[in-house]
Amino acid sequence: MHSIAPYPIASQKLSLAEKAGQLFMPAAFINDSEEEIERLERLISEQHVGSICFFHSRASAATNFEGKRKVVKNEGSYDTLKSLIQRYQNAAKYPLLIAIDAEWGLAMRIENTPQYPYAITLGALRGNDDLIFRVGRQIAIDCLSAGIHWNLAPVVDINNNPNNPVIGYRSFGEVATSVVEKATAYIKGTQDAGVLTSIKHFPGHGDTATDSHLGLPVIAKTKTELLEKELYPFKKLIDQGVDSVMVGHLSVPALAYGKHTSSSISKDIIKGVLRQEMGFKGVVISDALNMHAVSKNYPKKGELEWLAFDAGNDILCFTEHTKEGLARITEKARKEQIEESFERVWKLKQKAFGNQVVVSPTDESAPLNLKIAEKSLTLYKGTAQGVRHFSEKDFVALYNSSHFENPFFQAIGREKKFNKVQVTPSLEIKDRSVLMALFPPQVKPNNNFGFSDEELKAINTLIAGNKVHLYLFGNPYVLNHINTEKAKTIVICYQHFPEFQQVAANHFLGNLEAQGRLPVTIREL
Template identity: 65%
Template sequence: MSNSISTKEAIETLSLSEKVGQLFMPAAFINDTEEEIQQLEKLISEQHVVGLCFFHSRASAATNFEGKKKIVVNENSFDTLKNLIKRYQKAATYPLLISIDAEWGLAMRIENTPQYPYAITLGANTKNIDLVYEVGKQIAKDCKAAGIHWNLAPVVDININPNNPVIGYRSFGDDKHNVVAMATAFVKGTQSEGVLTSIKHFPGHGDTATDSHLGLPVIEKSKAELLENELYPFQKLVEEGVDSVMAGHLSVPSLTTDSKLPSSINKDIITGVLRNEMGFDGVVISDALNMHAVSKNYPIKGELEWLAFNAGNDVLCFAEHIEEGIQMILKNASETQINKSLERIWKLKEKAFNEESTIQELTDPSALNRKIADRTLTLHHGTAADISKFKATNFCTLTIKRFGTDQTNQEILVNIFEMRNEVKGETEILLLLTPPQIKPTNKFGFLQEEIDFINELITSKNVVFYHFGNPYALKYFNTDKTTATVIVYQNFKEFQDVATEHFLGNFEAKGELPFKLENGI
């Protein structure tokens, strides 16, 4: 697909309302009904939006972050996605820029597609930046196979706060230099395939304890502290040359005269800090404007969209009131302001449509995931000698894996009762634990009884503990009382194989935990 009109021609020939339409990027959903698909086709052809941001289903999007709707499972998600993209492109007068959040692959939004490790896993492998480049490259190939031009990744937030409910495992860690090195490699790998990226969530979502899908996080730090840490990765990557920056929904009083106004719609922060002080003149895309951190405060349709544009955003992602937003911007903005954003957007389009993609097949992540597993496995507590000595005992293996399963609380309690009986006479336990979920809400999905049972094992027996999941979950366990604790990070088969090889003594753990972990609660 090519963008047949040049940037200069677009500025000269598009009507003013078409130009404003190009500022909007509505959400598209893979599991929409035919009626919903037709509504979006009508919106595309009538409002001339810039493109679409794909999500799995309306139940899994940001407004349903509390999980009130049942999430549909679609075995043919990838084919559905490709067909929808073709269909929506046909409805457009100007080619659509298609985006998605694929931080760890299309699997972040689409089931049955390749999944690569989370940023936190990649962060455990500080000496092998080449693998992060490969991850960026492979994910970009999958994007191209789908017809996606713009991966809204990587996250460059420095995860300083262990209680962060939304970034955590999506961050490369708590060291700004590692975050910059990893993010740069990911961006360059993506760019090598001609796919666009977006660093997020400006000005830095790492030191927050509030989820911006639900409320507005406040960062009470001085500007000097922010420049030293949170803003550092953004500045470094802007200097390297990035396609776009995503503005997050955060309250950062030290960067603005109006602390009530979130960063995503704050002119002091986007135009003042990002553009004027940090020198970024590329596309700024807002984080989803339906997120409750901002959406619940602006009941007048179109007002939020105008504020976001006037603050310095070029692309308004997941705006829900597009027609009213277009009218409000036409009423309030100058033609110069509109043209400046259109120029940035159109240059991005020219870059994205620069080459026809011949990629049809999805990547096979297995070999790369195995290499990453080899280099990230982390011995968190104890020594190789401790594990070797333990191996010589008559140990019992206990596997606790609930990731993605729907067990009732009653069934879980029965399981705990049975496991307690099973290990009653044992003194050595090899514990293989996969937390129920990757996100930290509700103690990573653990019941308190499960946490108590595991800690009881650790304190009363000799336990070698392999943890297959988000390492932040380890804060609930007394790992310092284990014989050894090994962090595997993912529950993929390749990571399980590496954990087995490690236990057998066939290689040593090379990874380093990419953040500081407080033991026990």
């Protein structure tokens, strides 16, 4: 258990260089070598780094998109995480603020840890804010048990672009008021367990088709449009009180007097819109500064860190050039400028360490996921009566890929007899009653969610030639590639977790009604 001095004492005790060091948040990786671990320990000690953010491995980080290095699995990731946190804390003169992206749980970064539903699944709930509160709280407890103070979540971007390669399923939906409602429940649950949150990605990353890990997205909307949609959740949540706001790497000319500067290094957007117009007084944290939307434009070490700080970021996330950035900031910044950011960051640390509680890790994900599965299951097309009538018939069950053995078919198989057949380009079935279970290979939309063109063609041919009742265990935007008009029934299950498959089977067997509501719009083929 670490303690942290009150701000007035710390302000007198720390040198200006130490205060500037508190603004840096380099990345820490679970799968680092001993040499890399020791290098980060020295950086923390020598540069007085204030916080670190954990990622799985360097191979899975944004800078690896071109290298395509293989991501090595680590079955002992959780124990490694706890051990590394202790080592890095021991290296720090002042206690570190430990952060992680745990939007749907530590499983977002750490193997063999509890996973909760994606935001898009929570977006399908009709009310049931108590369940979202429980998700936020349980994730926070999981974080605390590992020694993490700060969950860089939730995403409050509006999900209004089906081709968005990086947000999509991470958003609660396309209706701004609903996003605010669900984000509020998530934040309150997180705060209830004493963990910090960060709403992201200001000023709104939803309506983009460019991945900011790779390039700079441009949002060509008027300020009025942005205030009605993209900025709406940020304003409402800021008014309620939030710990921090993460600024994304986005070009939004309407908020920057026509300039195409990335929002993450734009004084107009951070100091102007966020601070002055919206009145946010808390900590501003940059999105990862290694992301190529900005990093590839500033090859000189330390320059990007300086620009991000000077624009108004208090914490510089995923800084790759901490030493050079620190030197640049202490050389160019006004003393008052450093002091202002240091005060905000140190007070956030006080809150984090003041909230510390001793917790034991408990995996409560299964019962919570089951309840969310029951409440989010969405009947997109068809009727409950039609499903019940179909389930009494002789039918064939189709599945894609390697999902021959799945809890969905297993549960149904205990009450019904049917043949299971894998969908292949050469499969020929005509005029049959078909139960089709689709498990998209990936949750992101690139490369048709992992489906090959041949697979999609075969799926749509089978739907056109048979009486198909489709259960989709994945991102609902997959339906943009499906001939939904020809399907008799479409049920969206959102996740492939065993609990969601069990609920889907119970729905097919007529044991429960679908209660969810699709939080996004599907474009008909």
